[in-house]
Amino acid sequence: xxxxxxxxxxxxxxxxxxxxxxxxxxxxxxxxxxxxxxxxxxxxxxxxxxxxxxxxxxxxxxxxxxxxxxxxxxxxxxxxxxxxxxxxxxxxxxxxxxxxxxxxxxxxxxxxxxxxxxxxxxxxxxxxxxxxxxxxxxxxxxxxxxxxxxxxxxxxxxxxxxxxxxxxxxxxxxxxxxxxxxxxxxxxxxxxxxxxxxxxxxxxxxxxxxxxxxxxxxxxxxxxxxxxxxxxxxxxxxxxxxxxxxxxxxxxxxxxxxxxxxxxxxxxxxxxxxxxxxxxxxxxxxxxxxxxxxxxxxxxxxxxxxxxxxxxxxxxxxxxxxxxxxxxxxxxxxxxxxxxxxxxxxxxxxxxxxxxxxxxxxxxxxxxxxxxxxxxxxxxxxxxxxxxxxxxxx
Ligand SMILES: NC(=O)c1ccc[n+]([C@@H]2O[C@H](COP(=O)([O-])OP(=O)(O)OC[C@H]3O[C@@H](n4cnc5c(N)ncnc54)[C@H](O)[C@@H]3O)[C@@H](O)[C@H]2O)c1
Numbered sequence: 212x213x214x215x216x217x218x219x220x221x222x223x224x225x226x227x228x229x230x231x232x233x234x235x236x237x238x239x240x241x242x243x244x245x246x247x248x249x250x251x252x253x254x255x256x257x258x259x260x261x262x263x264x265x266x267x268x269x270x271x272x273x274x275x276x277x278x279x280x281x282x283x284x285x286x287x288x289x290x291x292x293x294x295x296x297x298x299x300x301x302x303x304x305x306x307x308x309x310x311x312x313x314x315x316x317x318x319x320x321x322x323x324x325x326x327x328x329x330x331x332x333x334x335x336x337x338x339x340x341x342x343x344x345x346x347x348x349x350x351x352x353x354x355x356x357x358x359x360x361x362x363x364x365x366x367x368x369x370x371x372x373x374x375x376x377x378x379x380x381x382x383x384x385x386x387x388x389x390x391x392x393x394x395x396x397x398x399x400x401x402x403x404x405x406x407x408x409x410x411x412x413x414x415x416x417x418x419x420x421x422x423x424x425x426x427x428x429x430x431x432x433x434x435x436x437x438x439x440x441x442x443x444x445x446x447x448x449x450x451x452x453x454x455x456x457x458x459x460x461x462x463x464x465x466x467x468x469x470x471x472x473x474x475x476x477x478x479x480x481x482x483x484x485x486x487x488x489x490x491x492x493x494x495x496x497x498x499x500x501x502x503x504x505x506x507x508x509x510x511x512x513x514x515x516x517x518x519x520x521x522x523x524x525x526x527x528x529x530x531x532x533x534x535x536x537x538x539x540x541x542x543x544x545x546x547x548x549x550x551x552x553x554x555x556x557x558x559x560x561x562x563x564x565x566x567x568x569x570x571x572x573x574x575x576x577x578x579x580x581x582x583x584x585x586x587x588x589x590x591x592x593x594x595x596x597x598x599x600x601x602x603x604x605x
Pocket of ligand 1: 217219220221222223224241242244246247284285286287288307309311312330334354355356428429430431457
């Protein structure tokens with residue numbers, strides 16, 4: 212297949228591009244390197260040094276990998292450039308990772324929030340519209356978020372895809388049945404963009420017959436994949452800072468350094484997780500399972516392996532290291548506690564039997580982080596105000 216990987220220089224996109232090339236697909240990476248620039252502006256670096264995209268591709272080439280091409284395009288800004296690239300490549304599929312993905316970045320300032328909304332919404336809309344404009348029948352696979360449904364306790368498993376619903380009228384009578392996507396309840400501007408993307412995909416599927424899949428992904432953890440291990444120049448990024456670090460990777464570095472494992476707020480928040488290898492497995496599965504041409508609906512998959520409470524996760528890391536768990540004021544405005552359950556039948560239908568968090572996996576992650584511990588910047592381990600509030604949990 213000819214596959215365009217949008218955001219193919221990022222944490223999920225880069226190992227995906229390598230996996231797809233290894234499987235023999237013709238891969239074209241599109242990225243505008245905004246993630247690298249935002250990191251530089253904030254003074255936060257990946258723990259693992261990462262090569263430039265050109266160096267990465269050169270290394271892949273030297274190792275005999277199927278060639279991958281790269282194109283520097285801002286997909287949120289350059290509609291014409293996307294259209295001409297799509298016309299040149301005639302892709303069978305687009306895998307769309309190309310968004311601003313930090314929740315705190317979207318919450319902490321108006322400029323960060325507005326950039327996130329502009330970038331993410333226009334990126335997705337431009338890609339969808341470009342498929343229409345160029346009359347390209349490609350399957351678009353978008354990386355969404357399981358957080359679009361909010362972090363209130365719902366009391367049931369979040370389903371995947373369209374639901375049959377009936378309205379209860381004021382007298383308690385049930386109205387006629389119709390089909391609807393599950394309601395959204397975004398808690399950040401980042402999640403707002405993912406909810407709007409989801410609707411955009413549904414709209415273009417219904418009105419223009421675009422074959423679209425939205426992977427409502429949980430927090431990704433893990434460092435290496437089979438391909439990134441092959442050469443240091445192929446290494447993937449590993450973020451631990453309060454803006455871009457995902458919670459397991461951050462806990463792993465804190466544990467590797469023997470520093471406090473920082474739980475935000477009560478730690479009674481429940482979140483969904485998936486390992487980076489399983490992200491790749493799901494993308495491969497999604498590419499093989501596009502929606503039917505006459506379906507006119509977005510295919511929705513909850514791309515998660517499991518849901519876990521943050522306190523339970525933190526305790527696992529504390530048990531496997533010399534670190535203690537501390538609670539710090541949450542830099543995020545989210546509910547203090549919630550239960551979360553979501554169906555993940557789609558992941559299994561993609562043929563993925565997902566890895567679960569386990570003591571052995573945590574040992575491996577801590578060991579990995581320990582290998583780079585001397586490169587960690589202690590100023591980026593906790594949110595700025597945090598050191599004052601580092602109180603061990605009793
Ligand atoms: N990492 C996670 O835990 C996680 C969880 C749920 C969903 N997701 C989603 O998965 C996708 C990938 O996440 P990630 O962790 O790899 O993020 P990332 O920031 O590492 O990678 C995103 C890539 O997209 C590029 N990009 C952003 N805007 C672009 C634009 N306008 N034009 C071209 N390129 C652009 C960036 O430069 C970066 O290389 C995102 O959409 C994110 O919201 C990630």
